[in-house]
Amino acid sequence: MALAAAIAVTSPCSTCGACCAYSADWPRFTLEDDAAIALLPPELVGDGACGMRCNGRRCSALKGEIGVATSCSVYALRPYVCRDCQPGDEACAIARRHYGLPPVEQGAP
Numbered sequence: 001m002a003l004a005a006a007i008a009v010t011s012p013c014s015t016c017g018a019c020c021a022y023s024a025d026w027p028r029f030t031l032e033d034d035a036a037i038a039l040l041p042p043e044l045v046g047d048g049a050c051g052m053r054c055n056g057r058r059c060s061a062l063k064g065e066i067g068v069a070t071s072c073s074v075y076a077l078r079p080y081v082c083r084d085c086q087p088g089d090e091a092c093a094i095a096r097r098h099y100g101l102p103p104v105e106q107g108a109p
Helices: 002-010 034-038 080-084 090-098
Strands: 062-065 069-072
Touching: none
Parallel strands: none
Antiparallel strands: 062 069
16 A cells, blocks of 8 residues: 555656546546446536546546645546546647646556
């Protein structure tokens, strides 16, 4: 558990959140089955259960301020598309650029 906490603190994601607030189309369900979606709080699932509910562009599970300190309230249950976005990859770079944040090195912790 201490290792997981240390990784979370050192991840550039914990001070970013740009990918979670870039587009209401991004936090969609792709490979999740009905059982996985049912584990999510219903108020965070979008209409038609095709993705996470968003407030504007921002995923409703995102907590905190973009570029300062952020976290996902359903991190362990987040959609596969969220798991696939990695620090420094193309999706990360697009979202960070949108918010005026500098790029991160691909593969950063």
